[in-house]
Amino acid sequence: MKKELLFEVIGGIDDGYITEENIRKKSGNIAKYAAIAASILLVAAIVVVWGAVENKLPPDIDKDKFFDDHLESVELVTYNDAYYQIIGGEDVKTLKKFNLPSRITEDMVGEKLGEAAGGKCEGDIYRYLPYGESCNAVCLFSEDGESYKFALFCNFIHRDDSIYETADEMFAIYGVSAAEDVASIAFDGKTITDREEIAEIFNAICSSEAMGNAQFQQNVFGGRSEDEQQRLSTELAENCAEVRMETTAGVVIENLLYYRTGQYLHWSLNYYKTAVQIG
Amino acid sequence: MEDREIVERYWQRDSDVIAVTAEKYGGFCMKISENIVGSSHTAEECVNDTWLAAWNSMPQNRPNNLKAYLGKIVRNISFNRYKRTNTLKRGGEIAVVLDELAECVSGREDVEQAVDENALICGINAFLAELPTDKREIFVRRYWYAESVKDIAKRCGISENNVSVTLNRLRKKLAEHLEREGFVL
Numbered sequence: 001m002k003k004e005l006l007f008e009v010i011g012g013i014d015d016g017y018i019t020e021e022n023i024r025k026k027s028g029n030i031a032k033y034a035a036i037a038a039s040i041l042l043v044a045a046i047v048v049v050w051g052a053v054e055n056k057l058p059p060d061i062d063k064d065k066f067f068d069d070h071l072e073s074v075e076l077v078t079y080n081d082a083y084y085q086i087i088g089g090e091d092v093k094t095l096k097k098f099n100l101p102s103r104i105t106e107d108m109v110g111e112k113l114g115e116a117a118g119g120k121c122e123g124d125i126y127r128y129l130p131y132g133e134s135c136n137a138v139c140l141f142s143e144d145g146e147s148y149k150f151a152l153f154c155n156f157i158h159r160d161d162s163i164y165e166t167a168d169e170m171f172a173i174y175g176v177s178a179a180e181d182v183a184s185i186a187f188d189g190k191t192i193t194d195r196e197e198i199a200e201i202f203n204a205i206c207s208s209e210a211m212g213n214a215q216f217q218q219n220v221f222g223g224r225s226e227d228e229q230q231r232l233s234t235e236l237a238e239n240c241a242e243v244r245m246e247t248t249a250g251v252v253i254e255n256l257l258y259y260r261t262g263q264y265l266h267w268s269l270n271y272y273k274t275a276v277q278i279g
Numbered sequence: 280m281e282d283r284e285i286v287e288r289y290w291q292r293d294s295d296v297i298a299v300t301a302e303k304y305g306g307f308c309m310k311i312s313e314n315i316v317g318s319s320h321t322a323e324e325c326v327n328d329t330w331l332a333a334w335n336s337m338p339q340n341r342p343n344n345l346k347a348y349l350g351k352i353v354r355n356i357s358f359n360r361y362k363r364t365n366t367l368k369r370g371g372e373i374a375v376v377l378d379e380l381a382e383c384v385s386g387r388e389d390v391e392q393a394v395d396e397n398a399l400i401c402g403i404n405a406f407l408a409e410l411p412t413d414k415r416e417i418f419v420r421r422y423w424y425a426e427s428v429k430d431i432a433k434r435c436g437i438s439e440n441n442v443s444v445t446l447n448r449l450r451k452k453l454a455e456h457l458e459r460e461g462f463v464l
Contacts, residue, residue, distance in 0.1 A: 003381040004362065005394075006464070010380075010422050011354050012400040015347030017407050017419050081440035159437050162413065165444060 077118035077141065077151065079125045084116065084151040086141050095150070098252045100138070104148045109140055116141060116151065125151055131249050135175035138251055154255075155268035164212040164270040167205045174251050179203065183248045187241045187258065187279035201278045205265060208272035216271040220262060235261050241279060282345040289337035297330045304346060308353040314425040315357040315373050316364075325360055329353040354423070376425045379446065383454045384464040399462060406456045410449070417442060418449050 075086040087094050089102045101108075110127030113136075117123075123143035128150070131138050137153035153173055156165060176182060179202035185192045192198060211219070220236070221229045236259045243256035243265070257266040258279060265272040280299055288296035308329055312322035329352045342348035361373060407415050417435060420426045421442075428446070432439040457464060 003377045003384055004358075006380045006384050007377055007422065008355075008358065009396055009399050010403060011351060011358070012396070013407060013419070013423060014404050015342075015344035015351075017404075017415060018347040018350055018423060019344060020412070020416070081438040156440060157438055158441070160413070160441075162411070163437065163441050163445075166448070169444065 075118060075121065076154070077116040077121065077123075078157065079114055079116035079139075079151065080136070082156045083154040084125070084139065084141070085154050086118070086121065087150040087152060089149070097254065098138070098150075098152065099246070099250050100150055104140060104150070109148060113139060131251055132175060134177070135173075135247075135249065135251055137174045137253075153268075158212065158269050161213040162215065164210050165268075166210045167208060167265075167267075167270075167272050170267055170270065171206070174247055174253050175249060176247055176251075176253075181247050181249075182245055183250075184246045185279070186244045189242075190279075192279070204274045204276055204278050205272055208265065208274045211271050211273070213269065213271070216264065219273070220264070232261075243279070286337065286341060286345060289334065290341070292338075294334075297334060300333065300349070301326075301330060304349050307346065308349055311350055311353050311424055312357040314427075315354065316361050317373065321360060321364075322357065325353060325357045328356050332356065372427050373425050376421060379450060380422065382450050383457070394462065394464065399457075402457055402460045402462055403453070405460070406453055409456075414445060414449060417445050418453075421446055 076083050077086060078084070087098075087100070089095070089104070092102055095102055108129050110129045113125045113127055115123070116125045121141075121143055123141055124145070126140040126142060126148070127133070128135070128138050128140050139151040139153075140148040141151040142148045158164075171177070171181075179195075179199040182198050182202055183193070185198055185201055192201070220232065224232065239260040241258045241260065243258050245253040245256070247253070255268065258264070259266065260277065263274045263277055265274060265278075280303070285296055285299060285303070288299070305326065308326045309319075309322055312325040312329075313319060316322050316325060329349060332352050333349060336352075340348070358373075407418065410418065413435065417431055420431045420434065421428075426434075428439050428442045432442045435442070454464075
Protein backbone atom coordinates (compact mmCIF):
# COMPACT_ATOMS: atom_id res chain seq x y z
CA MET A 1 0.00 0.00 0.00
CA LYS A 2 1.13 3.54 -0.70
CA LYS A 3 1.36 6.25 1.93
CA GLU A 4 -0.99 8.49 -0.09
CA LEU A 5 -3.73 5.87 0.09
CA LEU A 6 -3.30 5.49 3.84
CA PHE A 7 -3.65 9.28 4.22
CA GLU A 8 -6.87 9.11 2.17
CA VAL A 9 -8.21 6.21 4.21
CA ILE A 10 -7.53 8.08 7.46
CA GLY A 11 -9.76 10.80 5.98
CA GLY A 12 -12.71 8.49 6.57
CA ILE A 13 -12.40 8.17 10.35
CA ASP A 14 -15.40 8.79 12.59
CA ASP A 15 -16.68 12.37 12.56
CA GLY A 16 -16.53 12.46 16.34
CA TYR A 17 -12.73 12.13 16.34
CA ILE A 18 -12.40 15.04 13.95
CA THR A 19 -14.34 17.46 16.11
CA GLU A 20 -13.78 16.13 19.63
CA GLU A 21 -10.89 18.47 20.51
CA ASN A 22 -13.20 21.43 21.19
CA ILE A 23 -14.85 19.55 24.04
CA ARG A 24 -11.58 18.34 25.52
CA LYS A 25 -9.85 21.70 25.31
CA LYS A 26 -11.97 23.10 28.11
CA SER A 27 -10.96 20.37 30.51
CA GLY A 28 -7.36 20.68 29.27
CA ASN A 29 -7.33 24.33 30.22
CA ILE A 30 -8.74 23.52 33.64
CA ALA A 31 -5.99 20.94 34.10
CA LYS A 32 -3.38 23.48 33.00
CA TYR A 33 -4.64 26.12 35.42
CA ALA A 34 -4.85 23.50 38.16
CA ALA A 35 -1.21 22.59 37.48
CA ILE A 36 -0.18 26.26 37.65
CA ALA A 37 -2.16 26.70 40.86
CA ALA A 38 -0.49 23.59 42.31
CA SER A 39 2.93 24.98 41.38
CA ILE A 40 2.15 28.28 43.09
CA LEU A 41 1.02 26.40 46.18
CA LEU A 42 4.20 24.32 46.13
CA VAL A 43 6.38 27.42 45.88
CA ALA A 44 4.36 29.03 48.67
CA ALA A 45 4.83 25.92 50.80
CA ILE A 46 8.59 25.91 50.19
CA VAL A 47 8.77 29.60 51.13
CA VAL A 48 6.82 28.91 54.33
CA VAL A 49 9.02 25.91 55.27
CA TRP A 50 12.13 27.87 54.32
CA GLY A 51 11.05 30.77 56.50
CA ALA A 52 10.38 28.39 59.37
CA VAL A 53 13.84 26.81 59.06
CA GLU A 54 15.47 30.23 58.87
CA ASN A 55 13.61 31.46 61.95
CA LYS A 56 14.48 28.37 63.99
CA LEU A 57 18.22 28.68 63.44
CA PRO A 58 20.12 29.68 66.59
CA PRO A 59 21.11 33.37 66.50
CA ASP A 60 24.84 32.59 66.59
CA ILE A 61 24.71 30.69 63.27
CA ASP A 62 25.57 32.52 60.05
CA LYS A 63 22.44 31.89 57.99
CA ASP A 64 24.10 32.41 54.59
CA LYS A 65 26.84 29.95 55.49
CA PHE A 66 24.29 27.45 56.82
CA PHE A 67 22.35 27.42 53.55
CA ASP A 68 25.55 27.35 51.45
CA ASP A 69 26.76 24.33 53.41
CA HIS A 70 23.47 22.46 53.24
CA LEU A 71 22.35 23.30 49.75
CA GLU A 72 24.09 22.31 46.57
CA SER A 73 23.27 24.78 43.81
CA VAL A 74 22.76 23.17 40.44
CA GLU A 75 23.13 25.07 37.21
CA LEU A 76 20.63 23.92 34.62
CA VAL A 77 20.08 24.84 30.99
CA THR A 78 17.43 23.76 28.56
CA TYR A 79 18.47 22.27 25.25
CA ASN A 80 16.50 20.07 22.86
CA ASP A 81 13.45 20.23 25.16
CA ALA A 82 15.45 18.71 28.00
CA TYR A 83 17.26 19.88 31.12
CA TYR A 84 21.03 19.59 31.16
CA GLN A 85 23.14 20.11 34.27
CA ILE A 86 26.26 22.23 33.75
CA ILE A 87 29.37 20.86 35.42
CA GLY A 88 32.54 22.95 35.56
CA GLY A 89 36.09 21.68 36.03
CA GLU A 90 36.05 22.66 39.71
CA ASP A 91 33.33 20.13 40.54
CA VAL A 92 35.76 17.25 40.80
CA LYS A 93 33.36 15.06 42.78
CA THR A 94 30.66 15.07 40.10
CA LEU A 95 33.14 14.72 37.24
CA LYS A 96 34.64 11.70 38.94
CA LYS A 97 31.20 10.20 39.46
CA PHE A 98 30.57 10.46 35.71
CA ASN A 99 34.09 9.32 34.65
CA LEU A 100 34.76 12.72 33.08
CA PRO A 101 38.07 14.61 32.91
CA SER A 102 38.47 17.88 34.81
CA ARG A 103 40.08 19.54 31.81
CA ILE A 104 38.40 19.76 28.42
CA THR A 105 40.89 19.99 25.56
CA GLU A 106 40.20 21.19 22.00
CA ASP A 107 40.32 17.69 20.52
CA MET A 108 37.31 16.76 22.67
CA VAL A 109 35.08 19.48 21.19
CA GLY A 110 32.88 18.49 18.27
CA GLU A 111 30.36 20.36 16.14
CA LYS A 112 27.83 22.82 17.54
CA LEU A 113 24.55 21.03 18.23
CA GLY A 114 22.35 23.92 19.27
CA GLU A 115 21.71 26.72 21.72
CA ALA A 116 21.00 26.41 25.42
CA ALA A 117 19.76 28.81 28.03
CA GLY A 118 19.20 28.72 31.77
CA GLY A 119 18.50 31.03 34.65
CA LYS A 120 22.09 32.20 34.99
CA CYS A 121 23.71 31.42 31.66
CA GLU A 122 23.22 31.25 27.94
CA GLY A 123 25.44 29.59 25.36
CA ASP A 124 25.90 26.84 22.80
CA ILE A 125 25.93 23.08 23.09
CA TYR A 126 28.71 21.12 21.36
CA ARG A 127 29.29 17.44 20.84
CA TYR A 128 31.66 15.73 23.28
CA LEU A 129 33.78 13.75 20.80
CA PRO A 130 35.14 10.97 23.07
CA TYR A 131 31.60 9.53 23.39
CA GLY A 132 30.91 9.63 19.64
CA GLU A 133 27.93 10.77 17.63
CA SER A 134 25.35 8.47 19.13
CA CYS A 135 25.55 9.89 22.66
CA ASN A 136 23.54 13.03 23.38
CA ALA A 137 23.51 12.70 27.14
CA VAL A 138 27.00 14.10 27.68
CA CYS A 139 27.67 17.29 25.75
CA LEU A 140 29.76 20.42 26.15
CA PHE A 141 28.48 23.89 26.97
CA SER A 142 30.21 27.14 26.16
CA GLU A 143 29.16 30.74 26.71
CA ASP A 144 32.03 32.26 24.74
CA GLY A 145 33.09 29.53 22.28
CA GLU A 146 36.46 29.29 24.01
CA SER A 147 35.97 27.72 27.43
CA TYR A 148 33.82 24.66 27.90
CA LYS A 149 31.94 22.90 30.67
CA PHE A 150 30.13 19.59 30.63
CA ALA A 151 26.38 19.54 30.02
CA LEU A 152 24.83 16.34 31.38
CA PHE A 153 21.35 15.22 30.39
CA CYS A 154 18.89 15.16 33.32
CA ASN A 155 15.44 14.68 31.82
CA PHE A 156 13.12 15.73 29.05
CA ILE A 157 10.76 18.51 30.00
CA HIS A 158 7.32 17.04 30.62
CA ARG A 159 4.55 19.59 30.73
CA ASP A 160 2.06 16.87 31.41
CA ASP A 161 2.62 14.05 33.90
CA SER A 162 1.09 11.46 31.60
CA ILE A 163 3.98 11.90 29.17
CA TYR A 164 6.91 9.50 29.20
CA GLU A 165 9.79 8.21 27.12
CA THR A 166 10.16 4.49 26.47
CA ALA A 167 13.26 2.74 27.79
CA ASP A 168 14.57 2.42 24.21
CA GLU A 169 14.31 6.16 23.79
CA MET A 170 16.09 6.78 27.08
CA PHE A 171 18.89 4.36 26.27
CA ALA A 172 19.28 5.97 22.84
CA ILE A 173 20.19 9.31 24.45
CA TYR A 174 23.16 7.60 26.03
CA GLY A 175 24.15 5.93 22.76
CA VAL A 176 22.88 2.52 23.84
CA SER A 177 20.94 0.53 21.25
CA ALA A 178 21.58 -3.03 22.44
CA ALA A 179 22.63 -4.94 25.56
CA GLU A 180 26.13 -5.24 24.06
CA ASP A 181 26.53 -1.47 24.52
CA VAL A 182 26.20 -1.82 28.30
CA ALA A 183 29.44 -2.61 30.12
CA SER A 184 28.11 -2.88 33.66
CA ILE A 185 25.03 -2.42 35.81
CA ALA A 186 25.26 -1.79 39.54
CA PHE A 187 22.45 -2.22 42.08
CA ASP A 188 23.28 -0.47 45.36
CA GLY A 189 26.96 -0.65 44.52
CA LYS A 190 26.95 -4.36 43.61
CA THR A 191 28.29 -4.38 40.08
CA ILE A 192 27.19 -6.88 37.44
CA THR A 193 29.50 -7.43 34.48
CA ASP A 194 28.35 -10.88 33.36
CA ARG A 195 27.18 -10.48 29.74
CA GLU A 196 24.20 -12.82 30.06
CA GLU A 197 23.00 -11.18 33.24
CA ILE A 198 23.34 -7.72 31.70
CA ALA A 199 21.40 -8.84 28.63
CA GLU A 200 18.60 -10.21 30.84
CA ILE A 201 18.31 -6.95 32.79
CA PHE A 202 18.57 -4.82 29.64
CA ASN A 203 15.86 -6.84 27.89
CA ALA A 204 13.63 -6.74 30.97
CA ILE A 205 13.90 -2.93 31.04
CA CYS A 206 13.35 -2.52 27.30
CA SER A 207 10.31 -4.78 27.27
CA SER A 208 8.83 -3.19 30.39
CA GLU A 209 5.63 -1.18 30.45
CA ALA A 210 6.58 2.51 30.28
CA MET A 211 4.47 5.17 31.97
CA GLY A 212 4.46 8.72 33.22
CA ASN A 213 4.12 9.84 36.81
CA ALA A 214 0.31 10.05 36.62
CA GLN A 215 -0.09 6.40 35.69
CA PHE A 216 2.55 5.28 38.19
CA GLN A 217 0.74 7.09 41.01
CA GLN A 218 -2.55 5.60 39.90
CA ASN A 219 -1.12 2.07 39.59
CA VAL A 220 0.61 2.13 42.95
CA PHE A 221 -1.54 4.35 45.14
CA GLY A 222 -4.88 4.52 43.31
CA GLY A 223 -7.90 3.35 45.32
CA ARG A 224 -5.94 2.89 48.57
CA SER A 225 -6.64 4.51 51.91
CA GLU A 226 -4.25 7.15 53.27
CA ASP A 227 -2.80 4.68 55.76
CA GLU A 228 -2.17 2.12 53.05
CA GLN A 229 -0.55 4.76 50.86
CA GLN A 230 1.70 5.78 53.75
CA ARG A 231 2.68 2.18 54.42
CA LEU A 232 3.35 1.57 50.74
CA SER A 233 5.50 4.71 50.44
CA THR A 234 7.67 3.47 53.28
CA GLU A 235 7.89 0.00 51.77
CA LEU A 236 8.86 1.41 48.36
CA ALA A 237 11.60 3.53 49.92
CA GLU A 238 12.93 0.69 52.06
CA ASN A 239 13.11 -1.80 49.19
CA CYS A 240 14.53 0.60 46.68
CA ALA A 241 17.92 0.14 44.98
CA GLU A 242 20.08 2.81 43.39
CA VAL A 243 21.00 1.76 39.87
CA ARG A 244 24.05 2.89 37.93
CA MET A 245 25.00 1.76 34.44
CA GLU A 246 28.10 2.28 32.42
CA THR A 247 28.22 1.92 28.66
CA THR A 248 31.07 0.35 26.72
CA ALA A 249 31.95 3.88 25.55
CA GLY A 250 32.33 4.90 29.21
CA VAL A 251 29.12 6.93 29.52
CA VAL A 252 27.64 6.75 33.03
CA ILE A 253 23.87 6.50 33.46
CA GLU A 254 22.99 7.67 36.95
CA ASN A 255 19.96 8.61 38.99
CA LEU A 256 17.93 5.46 38.41
CA LEU A 257 15.97 3.87 41.22
CA TYR A 258 14.53 0.39 41.21
CA TYR A 259 11.54 -0.18 43.47
CA ARG A 260 11.64 -3.89 44.16
CA THR A 261 8.16 -3.61 45.58
CA GLY A 262 6.04 -3.50 42.47
CA GLN A 263 9.07 -3.90 40.17
CA TYR A 264 9.20 -0.30 38.98
CA LEU A 265 12.31 1.36 37.57
CA HIS A 266 12.26 5.15 37.99
CA TRP A 267 14.35 6.91 35.37
CA SER A 268 14.24 10.65 34.67
CA LEU A 269 10.53 11.27 35.33
CA ASN A 270 9.63 7.98 33.64
CA TYR A 271 8.57 4.73 35.24
CA TYR A 272 9.06 1.23 33.83
CA LYS A 273 7.25 -1.77 35.25
CA THR A 274 9.39 -4.80 34.62
CA ALA A 275 7.72 -8.16 34.10
CA VAL A 276 10.38 -9.87 36.23
CA GLN A 277 12.42 -8.79 39.25
CA ILE A 278 15.79 -7.40 38.16
CA GLY A 279 19.09 -7.02 39.99
CA MET B 280 -27.03 29.67 12.96
CA GLU B 281 -27.27 26.11 14.22
CA ASP B 282 -25.80 23.38 11.99
CA ARG B 283 -29.14 21.57 11.88
CA GLU B 284 -30.73 24.71 10.43
CA ILE B 285 -27.92 25.15 7.90
CA VAL B 286 -28.37 21.58 6.66
CA GLU B 287 -32.12 22.17 6.43
CA ARG B 288 -31.51 25.20 4.23
CA TYR B 289 -29.26 23.12 1.95
CA TRP B 290 -32.14 20.72 1.58
CA GLN B 291 -34.49 23.59 0.77
CA ARG B 292 -32.02 24.67 -1.96
CA ASP B 293 -31.61 28.11 -0.38
CA SER B 294 -28.46 29.45 -2.10
CA ASP B 295 -27.84 32.03 0.67
CA VAL B 296 -26.81 29.14 2.88
CA ILE B 297 -23.42 28.99 1.14
CA ALA B 298 -22.49 32.42 2.51
CA VAL B 299 -23.67 31.34 5.96
CA THR B 300 -21.54 28.17 5.75
CA ALA B 301 -18.53 30.15 4.52
CA GLU B 302 -18.87 32.57 7.41
CA LYS B 303 -19.14 29.81 10.00
CA TYR B 304 -16.68 27.25 8.62
CA GLY B 305 -14.53 29.23 6.18
CA GLY B 306 -11.58 29.54 8.58
CA PHE B 307 -11.79 25.89 9.61
CA CYS B 308 -11.77 24.66 6.01
CA MET B 309 -9.11 27.15 4.96
CA LYS B 310 -6.71 25.90 7.64
CA ILE B 311 -7.14 22.24 6.63
CA SER B 312 -6.59 23.09 2.99
CA GLU B 313 -3.54 25.26 3.70
CA ASN B 314 -1.98 22.43 5.70
CA ILE B 315 -2.31 20.17 2.67
CA VAL B 316 -1.71 22.38 -0.36
CA GLY B 317 0.71 24.74 1.36
CA SER B 318 -0.54 27.89 -0.38
CA SER B 319 -3.28 30.34 0.63
CA HIS B 320 -4.27 31.02 -2.97
CA THR B 321 -4.74 27.34 -3.85
CA ALA B 322 -6.42 26.71 -0.48
CA GLU B 323 -8.95 29.45 -1.27
CA GLU B 324 -9.81 27.71 -4.54
CA CYS B 325 -10.18 24.38 -2.73
CA VAL B 326 -12.48 25.94 -0.13
CA ASN B 327 -14.66 27.47 -2.87
CA ASP B 328 -14.84 24.03 -4.50
CA THR B 329 -15.89 22.68 -1.10
CA TRP B 330 -18.95 24.94 -0.91
CA LEU B 331 -19.94 23.79 -4.38
CA ALA B 332 -19.42 20.14 -3.46
CA ALA B 333 -21.46 20.61 -0.29
CA TRP B 334 -24.23 22.26 -2.30
CA ASN B 335 -24.26 19.40 -4.81
CA SER B 336 -24.07 16.62 -2.26
CA MET B 337 -26.49 17.85 0.36
CA PRO B 338 -29.84 16.76 -1.05
CA GLN B 339 -28.57 13.18 -0.99
CA ASN B 340 -26.83 13.49 2.37
CA ARG B 341 -28.04 14.86 5.69
CA PRO B 342 -24.88 15.14 7.81
CA ASN B 343 -25.21 14.88 11.57
CA ASN B 344 -21.85 16.57 12.04
CA LEU B 345 -21.65 19.38 9.50
CA LYS B 346 -18.20 20.51 10.58
CA ALA B 347 -16.67 17.08 10.04
CA TYR B 348 -18.64 16.66 6.81
CA LEU B 349 -17.22 19.89 5.36
CA GLY B 350 -13.79 19.04 6.75
CA LYS B 351 -13.82 15.71 4.93
CA ILE B 352 -14.82 17.36 1.67
CA VAL B 353 -12.14 20.05 1.83
CA ARG B 354 -9.52 17.51 2.88
CA ASN B 355 -10.36 15.31 -0.15
CA ILE B 356 -10.41 18.19 -2.60
CA SER B 357 -7.16 19.64 -1.24
CA PHE B 358 -5.36 16.31 -1.26
CA ASN B 359 -6.46 15.58 -4.84
CA ARG B 360 -5.22 19.03 -5.80
CA TYR B 361 -1.94 18.35 -4.02
CA LYS B 362 -1.47 15.04 -5.84
CA ARG B 363 -2.26 16.61 -9.19
CA THR B 364 0.00 19.62 -8.90
CA ASN B 365 2.84 18.35 -6.78
CA THR B 366 3.76 15.08 -8.45
CA LEU B 367 7.21 16.30 -9.35
CA LYS B 368 7.74 18.94 -6.71
CA ARG B 369 6.74 17.61 -3.31
CA GLY B 370 7.29 19.78 -0.28
CA GLY B 371 5.68 21.41 2.74
CA GLU B 372 4.12 19.79 5.81
CA ILE B 373 2.05 17.23 3.94
CA ALA B 374 5.19 15.71 2.41
CA VAL B 375 6.56 15.11 5.92
CA VAL B 376 3.21 13.75 7.09
CA LEU B 377 3.15 11.30 4.18
CA ASP B 378 6.73 10.23 4.81
CA GLU B 379 5.79 9.48 8.40
CA LEU B 380 2.82 7.41 7.25
CA ALA B 381 5.14 5.52 4.92
CA GLU B 382 6.47 3.81 8.07
CA CYS B 383 3.11 2.04 8.40
CA VAL B 384 2.84 0.74 4.82
CA SER B 385 4.81 -1.43 2.42
CA GLY B 386 4.58 0.98 -0.55
CA ARG B 387 3.53 -1.90 -2.84
CA GLU B 388 0.72 -1.27 -5.35
CA ASP B 389 -0.43 -4.91 -5.49
CA VAL B 390 -1.23 -4.68 -1.78
CA GLU B 391 -3.25 -1.55 -2.48
CA GLN B 392 -5.75 -3.46 -4.61
CA ALA B 393 -6.18 -6.17 -2.02
CA VAL B 394 -7.09 -3.85 0.87
CA ASP B 395 -10.74 -3.32 1.68
CA GLU B 396 -10.75 0.41 2.42
CA ASN B 397 -13.95 0.36 4.47
CA ALA B 398 -12.61 -2.43 6.66
CA LEU B 399 -9.37 -0.50 7.04
CA ILE B 400 -11.27 2.61 8.17
CA CYS B 401 -13.00 0.43 10.78
CA GLY B 402 -9.59 -0.88 11.87
CA ILE B 403 -8.24 2.65 12.25
CA ASN B 404 -11.37 3.72 14.13
CA ALA B 405 -10.90 0.80 16.51
CA PHE B 406 -7.28 1.85 17.02
CA LEU B 407 -8.35 5.43 17.75
CA ALA B 408 -11.04 4.26 20.16
CA GLU B 409 -8.41 2.57 22.31
CA LEU B 410 -6.26 5.68 22.61
CA PRO B 411 -6.49 8.20 25.46
CA THR B 412 -8.13 11.43 24.28
CA ASP B 413 -4.92 13.48 24.31
CA LYS B 414 -3.00 10.94 22.24
CA ARG B 415 -5.91 10.59 19.82
CA GLU B 416 -6.04 14.34 19.36
CA ILE B 417 -2.33 14.42 18.50
CA PHE B 418 -2.81 11.60 15.95
CA VAL B 419 -5.86 13.20 14.34
CA ARG B 420 -4.25 16.64 14.27
CA ARG B 421 -1.22 15.24 12.46
CA TYR B 422 -2.68 12.63 10.12
CA TRP B 423 -6.15 13.98 9.50
CA TYR B 424 -5.59 17.75 9.67
CA ALA B 425 -1.93 17.49 8.50
CA GLU B 426 -0.99 20.05 11.15
CA SER B 427 2.65 20.82 11.85
CA VAL B 428 4.31 19.43 14.97
CA LYS B 429 4.83 23.01 16.13
CA ASP B 430 1.12 23.85 15.84
CA ILE B 431 0.09 20.65 17.61
CA ALA B 432 2.54 21.35 20.44
CA LYS B 433 1.10 24.85 20.84
CA ARG B 434 -2.49 23.61 20.71
CA CYS B 435 -1.93 20.82 23.22
CA GLY B 436 0.38 22.82 25.50
CA ILE B 437 3.25 20.32 25.28
CA SER B 438 6.74 20.46 23.78
CA GLU B 439 7.48 19.71 20.13
CA ASN B 440 9.72 16.88 21.29
CA ASN B 441 6.82 15.33 23.17
CA VAL B 442 4.61 15.57 20.10
CA SER B 443 7.27 13.94 17.91
CA VAL B 444 7.89 11.17 20.43
CA THR B 445 4.15 10.56 20.83
CA LEU B 446 3.62 10.43 17.05
CA ASN B 447 6.49 8.03 16.65
CA ARG B 448 4.94 5.69 19.21
CA LEU B 449 1.46 6.05 17.73
CA ARG B 450 2.68 5.10 14.25
CA LYS B 451 4.32 1.98 15.65
CA LYS B 452 1.16 1.14 17.59
CA LEU B 453 -1.02 1.69 14.52
CA ALA B 454 1.14 -0.60 12.40
CA GLU B 455 1.06 -3.27 15.14
CA HIS B 456 -2.69 -2.88 15.60
CA LEU B 457 -3.44 -3.23 11.89
CA GLU B 458 -1.13 -6.21 11.56
CA ARG B 459 -2.86 -7.86 14.52
CA GLU B 460 -6.22 -7.20 12.88
CA GLY B 461 -5.00 -9.03 9.78
CA PHE B 462 -4.36 -6.08 7.47
CA VAL B 463 -1.46 -6.45 5.08
CA LEU B 464 -0.44 -2.95 4.05
